[in-house]
Amino acid sequence: MQVVWSIFPFHAVFIPHGHCYLWKPGLVWLHIASDLLTALSYYSIPLTLLYFVRKRQDVPFGWMFQCFSAFIVACGTTHFMDIWTIWHPTYWLSGGVKAATASVSIYTAVALVPLVPKALSLPSPAQLEAANRELEKEIAERKQVEEFLRQSEARYRAVVEDQTELICRFLPDGTLTFVNEAYCRYFGKTQDSLIGQIYAPVIYQDDIEHVQQKLNTLDAKNPVVTIVNRVVRSNGEIRTHEWINRVILDHDDRRIEFQAVGRDVTELKQTESALQESQRFVQKIADTAPVILYVYDLIEQRNAYINREFTDLLGYTADEVREMAQAVLPTLLHPDDLAGLQKFVQQWETAKDNDIFQLEYRMKHRNGTWQYFQCRETLFARTADGTPKQILGAAVDVTDRKLIQQLQFALKEKEVLLKEVHHRVKNNLQIIYSLLRLQQRRLKDEKAIDTLLDSQNRIKAIALIHEKLYRSENLSDVDLPHYITHIATGLFGVYRVNSEWVRLETQIEPIPLDIDTAILCGLIVNELVSNSLKYAFPADQTGKICIKIYLKNDELVQLHVNDNGVGFPTDFDPADSNSLGLKLVMDLVEQLEGTLVSATQQGAEFKVSFPWRKP
CATH class of the missing domain: 1.10.287 (Helix Hairpins)
Structure with a gap:
């Protein structure tokens, strides 16, 4: 046993501490009670601190409370050791506990020094109270804002629900997160059956890819896109819609949702299509019309529109005319017409909408020649204050006329x-x-x-x-029947022949002949009728003279003169005759490049045939 006590030097033989108190009961119990109460108090304080720290995780510097707790427990232990050493002289053990207490105290003191500035930076109660009041004020304002937002959201929802347009929101994968009542009514479905479902079924199958491509173009720089696509209603009807789509992004500009507002534009598209068809029809008429159509701006002094005939007739391209701008009139109009046109333009200041003005002017072709145009113009447009702005004109090329x-x-x-x-x-x-x-x-x-x-x-x-x-x-046109008849009847008077004894019969077609041919024919008739009047009817013999002129096969003119007088001898040949008149007839026939045939059956007959040349 002695060996064991020798290992622990603190158990060396000392007198108990009670000897110092002379074992006086009063003094001993005074120290016992004091140390015991102090030790119990020291042990209770750390428990309270640890409980506080555990309950208040937000208390700063919690580790320092733990250091304080260790320090206080060590101090309480030293008081217990003081009670123990009254009867047991284990002063080495008591000194070791005090040494441990000293270590904890030193560590806590050293750790507390740099903690002081941090602790001093903590708000004071006054500051905390002010901050608390500010926080309460902020909370109150936030509550007001939240209430305002709730009211605003309610109003917004009421407005959205009351809209006739179709409004919906959907995720990037197409899942609907909101639809308004108009959307539900239009497609004949409830909100519960739509929300959480993909929007694709209401879109016409052929348009889904087009819609998705348009949505994929939305980003922070281009957050809105308008898409026109077809939709399918619950009854299978296909309609055309116009949707305004807006993307909703997060802080990293990633798409988190889309909002779309749509309306049925089927009738509008049909109207636009009809209008486009009408405009195409009008444009076709303008392009195929054989007249120049133009719209001239009186204020800007330039052509606002020209049709294709303008470029076809004058040789200029549409771009060349546009480049002329305000110089179009000085460039194209004849100088003599330009001065008159400027006076004509002044009439538009007092013109009425239904007034139509006519004028004629010359315009220069691209090749430098001048062409005449007959133009009709009327008022086409006015400014907001009623000032004449544009005129519509139609110009006809009258150069040939x-x-x-x-x-x-x-x-x-x-x-x-x-x-x-x-x-x-x-x-x-x-x-x-x-x-x-x-x-x-x-x-x-x-x-x-x-x-x-x-x-x-x-x-x-x-x-x-x-x-x-x-x-x-x-x-250029000789009245052949009247001319030949007039010559023949005139000869009756010259030779004093009674028209009752010798009759004149004519069958003359109104063949168009030039003046030279007509003169030659007249001279032939003059010679042949003269011969008949002089020689065919001796001693007041009665008879007739026939003149016949007609066109054969549209190629040969046939001129026949015959009488029923005494005629020629049977061996008569005009070529061998010494008659100046017959020789003249043969010369005239030769000039006509024709032929002459004579006969003496029942009088004298001459047939002249020559080629017809239309004058």
């Missing part, structure tokens, strides 16, 4: 000149005729008289056609 008018005017001048020429030729021939007639009256020789008479008749035949032409409205 203008040229025709110019040619007609020139031809009219030439006709007047030709009539004057024919009149003068006729007068000159009439003078020659009169001179020959005067000369005839001076002659005594019958043969010379007959020769002059024949010459007079020939001159009269030529003069007659010039007279007919200058009196005619058409200088």
Whole structure:
């Protein structure tokens, strides 16, 4: 036993601490009671602190409370050791407990030094009270805001539910998270049957991919897109909708939800389609119309619209006309017409909507030539204050008509000149005729008289056609029946033949002949009828003379002159005749590039045939 006590030096033989108190009961119990109460108090304080720290996890510096608890427990243990050493002199053990207490005390004291500034930075009660009041105020404001938000949400929900437009929200995978009443009514379903389901079934199958592609384009820079697609109602009806889709993003700009507002635009699309078809129809009419159509802006002084005929007639492209801008009129209009047009534009200041103005002007073709246009214009648009802004015009190319008018005017001048020429030729021939007639009256020789008479008749035949032409409205068209008949009846008077004894029969077609051919025909008829009147009916013999002119097969003109007089001898040949008249006839037929055939059956008959040349 002695060996065991030798191992623990603290158990060396000391006198108990009670000897110091002389074992006086009062003094001993005083120290026992004091140390015992102190030790119990020390043990109760850490328990309270540990309970507090455990219950208040938010208390800062909890580890320091644990250090304080260890320190206080160590102090309480030293008091227990003081009671123990009154009877047991284990002073080494008591010193060890005090050493442990000292270690805990030193650690706690050292750890407490850097903790002081941190503890001082903690708010004071006044600050905590102010912060608490501020927090209470903030809480009250937040409650007000929350109440406002609740009311706002209620109003928003009421507005959304009352909307006639279809409103829905859905997740990126297409799952519906909200639909309003209008959406439910339109598709004939309840909110419970729609929310949580994919929106795809209400979209027409062929449009689903198009809708998804459009939604995939939404991001922070482009958060809204309008999509037009077809939907399928519960009854199977297919309608067209326009949806305005907005993406809702999180803080990392990731899509978390979509909101869509849609409306049925089936009738609108049908109207737009009809309007587009109407516009296409009007554009087709404008492009195929054989007139220039244009809209001219009076304020901007430029063409707002031109149709295809403008470029086709003038050779300019639409881009070239647009580039002319305000210089379009000075560039295209003739300088002489431009000054008049500027005065014409002033009329639009007082023009009424239904007024139509007409004007004529020249415009320059791309190749530099000038073309005439007849134009009709009316007011097309006004500004907000009623000022005339645009005019609509239709211009017809009258260049050819203008040229025709110019040619007609020139031809009219030439006709007047030709009539004057024919009149003068006729007068000159009439003078020659009169001179020959005067000369005839001076002659005594019958043969010379007959020769002059024949010459007079020939001159009269030529003069007659010039007279007919200058009196005619058409200088290129000879009235052949009237002309030939007039020559033949005139010869009856010259040779003093009674028309009751010798009848004149004519069958003359109104064949168009030029003046030279008509004169040649007139001279042939003059010679042949003269011969018949002079030789066919001696001693007042009765008979008839027939003149027939017609067109054969639209190629040959047939001129026949015959009588039922005494005729020619059977061996008569016009080519061997010494008659000046017949020789003249043969020369005239040759000029016509024709042929002459004669016959003597029942009188004399001559048939002239020559090619017809339409004048």
